Amino acid sequence: MKIEQDKVAQIEYTLTNSAGEVMDKSNGQPLAYLHGHHNLIPGLEAELLGKAVGDKFTATIAAADAYGEKHDGMIQQVPSELFQGVEKIEVGMRFEAQSDQGTQSVEIVAIDGDQVTVDANHPLAGQDLTFEVEIMDIRDASAEELEHGHAHGAGGHHH
Template sequence: MKIQKDKVAQIEYTLTNASGEVMDKSDGQPLAYLHGHHNLINGLEAELEGKAAGDKFTVTVPAADAYGEVEDFMIQQVPSDLFQGVDKLEVGMRFEAQSDQGMQSVEITAIEGDMVTVDANHPLAGQDLTFEVDVISVRDATEEELDHGHAHGVGGHHHH
């Protein structure tokens, strides 16, 4: 069976950045995803199309087809008193912030006096990403998975 829309595939993967640092890996916990439903970044999903269990490949996905380019408008300076209840603000801290687009994860990238620079870009934005992938299995999605738009069960999404 080949990976195509409405199939659930389980993959083992290692993600490295342009300098070869490992950013993420499945580490013996395969990831199950529903193909054709934007559960993965575009560039990786496109490469998986048509693959079958046992296929192994490496693909480098350019930033534009991964987590996008770094968008300047998503970097802004805010007064530090917005961070109430945080004892000590430090560069690298991540926060969930309410924005016009709903909840966004932001990272503090600089602190100058009482102004804090926050970046709402994805941590991997602007980076070309290399995935080493091993396709473990491919199966038909269940009706429920199709309704929900993602894989359930081992390695998939769990409802609590």
């Protein structure tokens, strides 16, 4: 069986950035995903298409096909008073913020007096990413998985 639309695949992976730093890895806990349902970044899903159990490969995914390019419009200054209840605001802290587009995750990237600069870009936006992948299992998706749009069970989503 090969990875194709509506198959659930389990993969072991190691993710590194362009400097070779490990950003994430499965650590013996394979990730299960439903192929063709946007459960993974587009570039990695494209690389997985047609692979079979036991296949191993390395793929470098350009930022545009990963978490996208960094957008300056997603970086803004806000007054520090918006962080009421936070004892000490520090660069690197992440918060959930309400915006016109709903809830967004933002990271504090600078503090200048009572002005705080927040970045709503994904932390890996603008970065080319390299994945070392091994295909561990492939199976047909259940009707429930297809209805929900994601894999269930080991390595997948639990309800």
